Amino acid sequence: MTIADAACAKRTIDLENYYNLINGYKQPFLDSTYSGSDERYISGTKFEEIHSLYLFDRELRNLFIRYILELENNVKSVLAHDFSAKYGHENYLKIAHFDISVKRWEKMTASQKIGAISALISGLQHEIARQLSKNNPMISHYMLEYGYVPLWVLVNALSLGTIGIFYSYLKQKDQNDIGRHFLTIYRNACAHDERLYNLKSLRNNMKPNSIRTLSLHGKLGIPVNSSNNPIYGKNDLFAIIIIFKTMLPKKSFDTFFMALKKLDEQGNRVDSPEWADCSGFYQGYALVLEKDGMAYLVDRDFNKVTEGYPADSVSQAGGMFCVAKGDEQTFLYMGLQETPESN
Structure with a gap:
C-alpha cells in the first residue's frame, strides 16, 4: 500500500482509529491470490482509497439511520393500530392473542413457547412500571385515568428489538414479516x-436472516440462485432499500433515494489499481473496466457476475450499464440482458 502523505495518514489514523479504518475497510484491496500467512495488498493500493471507502460508509450510515428511525416509528404505529383494531386497546397482555403453536424452526417445547410469550408480556408490564417510575406523562395519564395503557401509547417506549419479538409471536394471519428482526442489525451498525x-x-x-422474496425483487430483475431465491436484496443493505421502498411513504422514499444518488455522484467511489475505469453502483451492481481491456459487472463485494466484454470505457445511468468499444455499445440492464447497439 502506498501513502502519498505520511504525516496526513498518521493524523487520519490517530483521529479515526487504526482498527476501524484499516481492519474494517481493507478487504476489497487485499490480493486474493496471495497465499502467504500474512496479508498483501493489490499492487498500487493507496491509503487514500481505503480512507475514501471509510468516509463513504460513514455517509451511508448517516443517511440510512434517519430513515430506519422513521420506519421504526411507522412499524410501531402500524402494529399498534392493527393489533388494537382486532383485539382492543388493552388486550396485548393476554396470551390468547398470540400464536402459542411451536413452529418447526423454533427449537422449544410447547411449554417453553408459552413461557417465551409470558416473558414478553412480563417485559411489557415491566416497561410500563419503568415509565411510571419516570413519570412519563402519557403513560401516567392513561394508567391513572383508565387503569391501563393503550398499545399505541406504549409502543413509543418500546425498542425495535421488543417490537420484533412482539411480531414474531403474533398469529400468522396478523403477522407482517417484512423487516421483522431485520432492521435492528442495521440500526445498530449505524448507531455504533x-x-x-x-x-x-x-x-x-x-x-x-432474510426478508421474504417480494414481487419487487422480480420487477428489479435480480438474478436468482439454484433455489430460485434472489442473490441480492435478501439479507444485505439492498434489502433495506427494498424495505424502505415497500414501507416508507412515497415522499420519504423519494427523498431518501435522491440523497443516495447524490452520495453516489459525489465521487466517493472506490477505484482499484486493477481498474482502468468503473461506473457507479446501482442496486448492488457496478461496471468495472480492468486494465487488460475487459469489462465486467460486479456485485457489492466486487465478485464478477457476468462474462467479460472488450471495452474502452464503461458508464451507468440508473439501471442501465453501458460497455463502449469503438463505435459499438453494449447495454446491460438490471436483468443482465444484453443489447448491442452501433453508432
Whole structure:
C-alpha cells in the first residue's frame, strides 16, 4: 500500500482509529491470490482509497439511520393500530392473542413457547412500571385515568428489538414479516459506527436472516440462485432499500433515494489499481473496466457476475450499464440482458 502523505495518514489514523479504518475497510484491496500467512495488498493500493471507502460508509450510515428511525416509528404505529383494531386497546397482555403453536424452526417445547410469550408480556408490564417510575406523562395519564395503557401509547417506549419479538409471536394471519428482526442489525451498525456497506444480516447460527422474496425483487430483475431465491436484496443493505421502498411513504422514499444518488455522484467511489475505469453502483451492481481491456459487472463485494466484454470505457445511468468499444455499445440492464447497439 502506498501513502502519498505520511504525516496526513498518521493524523487520519490517530483521529479515526487504526482498527476501524484499516481492519474494517481493507478487504476489497487485499490480493486474493496471495497465499502467504500474512496479508498483501493489490499492487498500487493507496491509503487514500481505503480512507475514501471509510468516509463513504460513514455517509451511508448517516443517511440510512434517519430513515430506519422513521420506519421504526411507522412499524410501531402500524402494529399498534392493527393489533388494537382486532383485539382492543388493552388486550396485548393476554396470551390468547398470540400464536402459542411451536413452529418447526423454533427449537422449544410447547411449554417453553408459552413461557417465551409470558416473558414478553412480563417485559411489557415491566416497561410500563419503568415509565411510571419516570413519570412519563402519557403513560401516567392513561394508567391513572383508565387503569391501563393503550398499545399505541406504549409502543413509543418500546425498542425495535421488543417490537420484533412482539411480531414474531403474533398469529400468522396478523403477522407482517417484512423487516421483522431485520432492521435492528442495521440500526445498530449505524448507531455504533460499524461497517455498513457490505453488512449481511445473519441469525445466531450464522445462517442468513432474510426478508421474504417480494414481487419487487422480480420487477428489479435480480438474478436468482439454484433455489430460485434472489442473490441480492435478501439479507444485505439492498434489502433495506427494498424495505424502505415497500414501507416508507412515497415522499420519504423519494427523498431518501435522491440523497443516495447524490452520495453516489459525489465521487466517493472506490477505484482499484486493477481498474482502468468503473461506473457507479446501482442496486448492488457496478461496471468495472480492468486494465487488460475487459469489462465486467460486479456485485457489492466486487465478485464478477457476468462474462467479460472488450471495452474502452464503461458508464451507468440508473439501471442501465453501458460497455463502449469503438463505435459499438453494449447495454446491460438490471436483468443482465444484453443489447448491442452501433453508432
